[in-house]
Amino acid sequence: xxxxxxxxxxxxxxxxxxxxxxxxxxxxxxxxxxxxxxxxxxxxxxxxxxxxxxxxxxxxxxxxxxxxxxxxxxxxxxxxxxxxxxxxxxxxxxxxxxxxxxxxxxxxxxxxxxxxxxxxxxxxxxxxxxxxxxxxxxxxxxxxxxxxxxxxxxxxxxxxxxxxxxxxxxxxxxxxxxxxxxxxxxxxxxxxxxxxxxxxxxxxxxxxxxxxxxxxxxxxxxxxxxxxxxxxxxxxxxxxxxxxxxxxxxxxxxxxxxxxxxxxxxxxxxxxxxxxxxxxxxxxxxxxxxxxxxxxxxxxxxxxxxxxxxxxxxxxxxxxxxxxxxxxxxxxxxxxxxxxxxxxxxxxxxxxxxxxxxxxxxxx
Numbered sequence: 001x002x003x004x005x006x007x008x009x010x011x012x013x014x015x016x017x018x019x020x021x022x023x024x025x026x027x028x029x030x031x032x033x034x035x036x037x038x039x040x041x042x043x044x045x046x047x048x049x050x051x052x053x054x055x056x057x058x059x060x061x062x063x064x065x066x067x068x069x070x071x072x073x074x075x076x077x078x079x080x081x082x083x084x085x086x087x088x089x090x091x092x093x094x095x096x097x098x099x100x101x102x103x104x105x106x107x108x109x110x111x112x113x114x115x116x117x118x119x120x121x122x123x124x125x126x127x128x129x130x131x132x133x134x135x136x137x138x139x140x141x142x143x144x145x146x147x148x149x150x151x152x153x154x155x156x157x158x159x160x161x162x163x164x165x166x167x168x169x170x171x172x173x174x175x176x177x178x179x180x181x182x183x184x185x186x187x188x189x190x191x192x193x194x195x196x197x198x199x200x201x202x203x204x205x206x207x208x209x210x211x212x213x214x215x216x217x218x219x220x221x222x223x224x225x226x227x228x229x230x231x232x233x234x235x236x237x238x239x240x241x242x243x244x245x246x247x248x249x250x251x252x253x254x255x256x257x258x259x260x261x262x263x264x265x266x267x268x269x270x271x272x273x274x275x276x277x278x279x280x281x282x283x284x285x286x287x288x289x290x291x292x293x294x295x296x297x298x299x300x301x302x303x304x305x306x307x308x309x310x311x312x313x314x315x316x317x318x319x320x321x322x323x324x325x326x327x328x329x330x331x332x333x334x335x336x337x338x339x340x341x342x343x344x345x346x347x348x349x350x351x352x353x354x355x356x357x358x359x360x361x362x363x364x
């Protein structure tokens with residue numbers, strides 16, 4: 001029986017429900033950057049700076065879901081607060097201070113739009129067990145937050161309850177949280193509470209990174225412990241078997257993303273290169289040089305025409321996905337960039353360092 005047709009019940013931990021009646025105001029940080037933009041092709045899309053905000057996008061998870069489905073808002077994490085940037089205005093429109101029961105020192109790791117009015121949040125915090133004089137850190141918590149009501153909706157789930165799950169990644173392109181443990185990847189849908197398990201009996205050590213194709217047919221595994229090769233491995237999910245290896249990487253693979261049609265895959269590597277692969281035969285289609293130092297993240301545009309990448313060299317680079325030409329370089333960041341994403345309509349770009357989020361707007 002296919003792993004995708006096997007549903008399992010993941011253990012839920014109900015913590016509490018709490019309503020907030022506090023409204024906070026934030027003066028948006030101005031775009032204090034001196035724009036340095038290099039356009040290397042007359043036919044290139046021209047992205048111009050839209051602003052800089054203190055905070056970060058998901059640094060351990062894909063930040064693609066930080067954009068609202070209608071591309072009007074961007075969710076930015078600030079400790080225990082989430083700021084919603086109005087992309088049309090280029091300003092912060094709303095700030096929400098999240099309160100979850102008796103949890104204190106809440107640290108939000110990821111905020112992704114499930115709908116225009118609801119966020120899925122992954123966070124950790126501190127708690128004081130009854131009868132104990134010592135505070136403890138919570139497990140990773142997953143919950144939904146209503147934007148309009150500014151309150152918790154539903155219950156709080158202990159993601160990876162029981163321990164031993166590593167890594168835990170939110171995969172917005174398929175709408176699941178993926179968790180590795182003991183040669184299995186458990187998938188949990190925060191909308192429905194249902195899940196499934198992909199068993200990988202041939203995998204004896206944990207991967208540090210994994211990615212599913214949009215149709216969940218393919219699974220890519222990278223940074224596998226005990227494996228001397230940095231090359232990612234390809235798994236046929238239905239058959240639960242390894243079918244190929246993406247050979248030729250000369251450093252740790254830091255990011256992997258499929259195109260929206262599932263026909264191409266890109267890998268961002270510590271060796272400074274972005275590699276584009278054809279999914280049909282897993283052959284290397286293009287190699288994109290240009291970054292100085294590790295490439296931390298790369299992503300296809302929603303229509304598949306462009307590739308965006310960010311790295312240790314603080315630059316954001318936009319490439320033609322058709323022929324691999326470098327189309328534009330943006331150098332406003334003062335710090336190495338860790339994450340990058342296109343908005344669903346392809347009009348906006350957002351890139352994040354550990355302390356700042358930068359946004360660009362594509363000029364028509």
